[in-house]
Amino acid sequence: MKRHIVILGGGIAGVEAAIRMRKYNYQVTLVSDRDFLFIYPISIWIPFGIRRFDQASIPLIKLGTKHGFQVVIDEFEDIDIQNNTVQFKSSALSYDFLILAIGMGKLKPAGIENTFSICGQPEQSLAIKKRLNELVEKGHGRIAIGFGGNPKDKSAVRGGPAFEMLFNFSTFLKRKGIRDQFEITLFAPMPEPGKRMGANAIAKMPAYFKRYGIQTKIGSKITAFIKGEIRFEDGSHLESDLTLFIPGGNGHPKMKEAGLPTNEAGFVRIDDHCKVEGIDNIYAVGDVAALGGPEWAAKQGHTAEIMAQVAVYNIHQTIRGSEKRRGYIRHLNILCIMDSGDGAAIVYRKDKKSMMIPLPLVGHWVKQGWGFYFRNTKL
Numbered sequence: 001m002k003r004h005i006v007i008l009g010g011g012i013a014g015v016e017a018a019i020r021m022r023k024y025n026y027q028v029t030l031v032s033d034r035d036f037l038f039i040y041p042i043s044i045w046i047p048f049g050i051r052r053f054d055q056a057s058i059p060l061i062k063l064g065t066k067h068g069f070q071v072v073i074d075e076f077e078d079i080d081i082q083n084n085t086v087q088f089k090s091s092a093l094s095y096d097f098l099i100l101a102i103g104m105g106k107l108k109p110a111g112i113e114n115t116f117s118i119c120g121q122p123e124q125s126l127a128i129k130k131r132l133n134e135l136v137e138k139g140h141g142r143i144a145i146g147f148g149g150n151p152k153d154k155s156a157v158r159g160g161p162a163f164e165m166l167f168n169f170s171t172f173l174k175r176k177g178i179r180d181q182f183e184i185t186l187f188a189p190m191p192e193p194g195k196r197m198g199a200n201a202i203a204k205m206p207a208y209f210k211r212y213g214i215q216t217k218i219g220s221k222i223t224a225f226i227k228g229e230i231r232f233e234d235g236s237h238l239e240s241d242l243t244l245f246i247p248g249g250n251g252h253p254k255m256k257e258a259g260l261p262t263n264e265a266g267f268v269r270i271d272d273h274c275k276v277e278g279i280d281n282i283y284a285v286g287d288v289a290a291l292g293g294p295e296w297a298a299k300q301g302h303t304a305e306i307m308a309q310v311a312v313y314n315i316h317q318t319i320r321g322s323e324k325r326r327g328y329i330r331h332l333n334i335l336c337i338m339d340s341g342d343g344a345a346i347v348y349r350k351d352k353k354s355m356m357i358p359l360p361l362v363g364h365w366v367k368q369g370w371g372f373y374f375r376n377t378k379l
Contacts, residue, residue: 002027003319006086006093008076009101010037010060013286013304015378017099018069020312026319028069029093031086035060035073037378038122041301042371044164044339046125047118047132048172051371053125058378066379076102079258081279097281097315100260100268101308104249104287104299107150111225115245118165119158131242136173139181143169144230144240146187148222149248153265155291155298156249159194160347162186163208164339165244170212171341184214187230187238191219196296197334197347198354204345212340249299252288263290272327274311280318283311293329296349306331337367 003026007014010032018030036057045051064071074088085094106120116128135141145166149157166186173179186193186209192202209216221233225245230238251266261269261277267290269277274289276282286304291297310328317324334349344363347356359366 003096004029004094005097005099005315006031006095007099007101008032008086009103009286009288010034010071011101011103011286011304012037012039012301013308014099014101015060015063016305016308017101017285017312019063019067019378020309021099021315022068024312024316029072030060030064030069031072031074031076031088031093032060033073033075034122035071036122037063039371039375040119040161041374042367043122043125044118044161044168047129048168048341049129050341053122055375056125056371057122058375063378076254078254079260079282081259081282084281095281097283097319099308099311099315100255100276100282100284100288101286101304102252102288104156104251104267105253107148107247107250109148109222109225109247112245112247114225114227115243117246118161118244119246128242128244132169132172135182135241136176136178139178141181141241142183142185142239143242143244144185144187144217144238145169145244146222146230147193147246147248148189150250150265153250153263153267153290154196154295156265156267156287157196157298158246158249159188159196160336160338162188162244162246163194163205166214167208167212167338167340170214179213184212185217185238185240186214187217187222189219189221193218196298196349197356198296198349200354201347201349201356204356204358208340208345249287251290255288260284265290267291272329273314273325274307274328275314283315285311291332293332294351296334297332298334300334300336302335303328303332337363337370339364339367 007030039056043056060071078087147162224231256262268284274283285307338345343360345358
């Protein structure tokens with residue numbers, strides 16, 4: 001009997017799991033509340049007109065047709081663990097194995113609605129573009145870009161995209177000939193934003209801030225976002241005409257409700273094989289899962305892909321009756337191409353080794369090339 005694998009989530013982890021699982025010729029159904037895969041790592045260029053929205057997205061139905069998996073667009077409601085069924089807003093599915101790739105929730109500080117996020121809903125990238133164009137038309141302004149974390153799970157932080165937006169804003173305005181008419185400020189509650197990248201990268205960041213004219217307001221907790229202003233615990237405030245903020249993440253709100261084991265922040269607890277603790281036929285990959293391994297581990301797209309590959313392999317071996325297994329923890333690292341619009345830097349951390357290698361000029365095209373490669377290899 002052909003086994004039915006249900007995958008919740010149409011992001012990087014979910015799509016990778018569906019493609020890999022189909023290579024074993026199982027029946028695969030991918031369910032998402034969004035009808036396209038959004039490529040967040042290259043969406044940073046949408047506000048600056050370097051990429052169009054459609055160039056950073058791929059219709060899921062197109063991927064399903066290409067790779068042979070079924071796509072269902074529906075909203076997740078609950079899991080019946082005892083009866084191996086998933087309930088959605090307008091349908092239900094039975095599964096032999098379930099892969100959770102549904103992403104994470106976001107912390108919501110007071111006044112978050114007064115900010116934009118490049119890591120939020122995909123349409124936010126277009127809203128940022130619209131507001132930026134208004135400021136360019138005006139000819140001057142104050143731009144504040146920041147990120148936060150979650151003290152209950154320090155892996156749930158997205159600092160890299162914030163740095164990329166800072167540098168890309170500066171490069172964009174410089175090319176417009178109006179950079180000196182804008183203030184650009186990084187704000188973050190931690191004293192060393194980006195510390196998870198490693199000591200080598202942290203030591204080099206001040207030079208980047210100086211080069212791109214970035215001011216900083218760091219080390220003070222954010223208390224509220226109000227229109228045109230950010231307020232901090234130390235009593236200070238930061239005025240802003242355009243505020244971008246990437247909040248810290250927390251577990252998907254419906255995972256604990258479904259009876260799955262979660263950590264304090266709500267992320268699903270898994271073993272090294274990506275299997276949910278105590279449940280033999282449910283796996284969790286990507287942002288929805290609580291990461292094991294080193295304390296500096298962070299949720300990244302390539303980590304989500306590795307976890308998806310590990311989960312697929314282990315499910316296949318289980319179905320075959322084999323004892324072979326693979327683990328994801330030994331593959332954990334921090335790896336990114338931190339783009340600046342006029343160049344980039346390779347950031348890498350593994351165990352006790354960390355490095356940041358500047359790639360002036362060519363680095364921007366390296367990341368452009370990665371985006372082209374990622375999109376087209378899926379198609």
